[in-house]
Amino acid sequence: MSILIKNIKELLQTRENNVTIVKGEDMKKLPTLKNAYVLIEHDTIVEYGKMEDIGDLQAEKIIDATGQIVMPAWCDSHTHIVYAGNREQEFVDRINGLSYEEIANRGGGILNSAEKLQNTSEDELYNQSAKRLMSVMKMGTGAIEIKSGYGLTLDAELKMLRVIKRLKQQFPAKVKSTFLGAHAFPKEFKDTPDAYVDLIINEMIPIIGKEQLANYIDVFCEKGYFNLEQTERIIKAGKAFNLVAKIHVNQFNAFGGIALGVKHDALSVDHLEEMNDEDIEALKGSNTIPVGLPSCSYFLSIPYTPARKIIDAGLPFALATDYNPGSTPSGNMNFVVSTACIKMKITPEEAINAATINGAYAMGISNMYGSICRGKKANIIITKPISSYNYIPYAFGDNLIDKVIVNGMIV
Ligand SMILES: N=CN[C@@H](CCC(=O)O)C(=O)O
Numbered sequence: 154m155s156i157l158i159k160n161i162k163e164l165l166q167t168r169e170n171n172v173t174i175v176k177g178e179d180m181k182k183l184p185t186l187k188n189a190y191v192l193i194e195h196d197t198i199v200e201y202g203k204m205e206d207i208g209d210l211q212a213e214k215i216i217d218a219t220g221q222i223v224m225p226a227w228c229d230s231h232t233h234i235v236y237a238g239n240r241e242q243e244f245v246d247r248i249n250g251l252s253y254e255e256i257a258n259r260g261g262g263i264l265n266s267a268e269k270l271q272n273t274s275e276d277e278l279y280n281q282s283a284k285r286l287m288s289v290m291k292m293g294t295g296a297i298e299i300k301s302g303y304g305l306t307l308d309a310e311l312k313m314l315r316v317i318k319r320l321k322q323q324f325p326a327k328v329k330s331t332f333l334g335a336h337a338f339p340k341e342f343k344d345t346p347d348a349y350v351d352l353i354i355n356e357m358i359p360i361i362g363k364e365q366l367a368n369y370i371d372v373f374c375e376k377g378y379f380n381l382e383q384t385e386r387i388i389k390a391g392k393a394f395n396l397v398a399k400i401h402v403n404q405f406n407a408f409g410g411i412a413l414g415v416k417h418d419a420l421s422v423d424h425l426e427e428m429n430d431e432d433i434e435a436l437k438g439s440n441t442i443p444v445g446l447p448s449c450s451y452f453l454s455i456p457y458t459p460a461r462k463i464i465d466a467g468l469p470f471a472l473a474t475d476y477n478p479g480s481t482p483s484g485n486m487n488f489v490v491s492t493a494c495i496k497m498k499i500t501p502e503e504a505i506n507a508a509t510i511n512g513a514y515a516m517g518i519s520n521m522y523g524s525i526c527r528g529k530k531a532n533i534i535i536t537k538p539i540s541s542y543n544y545i546p547y548a549f550g551d552n553l554i555d556k557v558i559v560n561g562m563i564v
């Protein structure tokens with residue numbers, strides 16, 4: 154199937170060369186073409202340009218995008234969309250005064266989701282997760298990372314990873330999977346946390362590695378969860394099975410997790426609501442991308458990642474949803490981009506770069522996703538008619554999407 158999108162008011166994130174990450178000052182630049190076209194063949198962007206140069210290009214399907222903006226689909230590099238049920242009761246408990254930490258200490262939080270997931274069949278888990286994936290695709294997400302971490306036993310973690318594998322096979326969206334066995338300590342390991350770390354290292358990682366059930370490895374490095382030493386042991390064990398690290402750090406406390414991630418060539422360090430100057434310094438000159446999750450800050454009423462400071466230090470920055478039942482029950486990248494502009498004070502250009510090309514980098518796929526570039530996968534958003542791309546973050550909460558194309562298919 155070939156699709157020609159023509160009369161595009163403005164085509165965003167056009168890259169003649171295959172740029173795979175944008176950093177610092179360059180994040181302020183969003184290359185665009187006005188009055189443009191894009192030609193898709195099968196799953197690939199084969200051509201784009203100005204309408205005046207369209208010549209006699211033809212396609213099986215023509216989309217007239219008069220007044221509309223066209224851009225790469227969102228690349229959401231941090232989610233936990235495979236989960237069972239929800240945690241709406243904890244939401245109400247927080248409104249009534251309990252903190253996220255207090256809820257977790259009472260056996261709620263991640264352990265609550267783990268219990269629900271352990272008692273849910275693989276098919277049911279797949280069905281619930283597939284609905285979420287379908288819904289985020291319709292909101293413009295074309296590539297997504299999905300973590301395990303609500304299993305916390307070998308069997309339940311494998312169940313989650315098999316569900317992610319099935320999503321990869323069944324959906325046109327690009328899916329990357331991450332093993333997050335180190336998300337919390339199960340109740341039975343409360344007094345012997347290192348024994349759970351041993352279980353992850355000696356039993357879970359070898360099976361997951363051999364069966365190639367994950368692309369990445371993650372650890373929730375935080376006070377009350379996994380300390381620096383445990384995090385380092387797990388990252389190293391993952392590396393031996395080619396699982397590159399993408400880690401949860403600095404959500405509530407800054408104590409060296411970022412430097413540890415950089416030391417072990419983590420692809421990304423995510424959350425970063427609490428950051429000090431040493432954390433920024435640690436990232437300089439590294440290949441590790443910092444990832445902010447503004448919907449999580451919004452939902453938990455915790456500080457926003459200092460994106461302005463990060464970008465002004467010359468670093469790259471990516472945005473993701475963190476879609477999960479506890480801290481962010483939303484997978485809406487449009488809201489993430491708006492919230493980043495409004496609360497982190499980054500410009501629409503910076504936010505769009507962070508949610509497309511840099512999001513793709515944070516999943517290791519920016520050579521094929523995240524920009525309008527010949528030869529890249531056809532993952533595309535067509536907005537409703539709007540005045541300019543600034544309107545996307547400005548009109549927060551509004552649905553501005555007309556069509557989404559994922560892997561060359563209208564979803
Ligand atoms: N912080 C750790 N993990 C998730 C939340 C997990 C949960 O509350 O279920 C996060 O990224 O916010």
Ligand SMILES: [Zn+2]
Nearest residue numbers: 231233401475
């Ligand atoms: Zn997360």
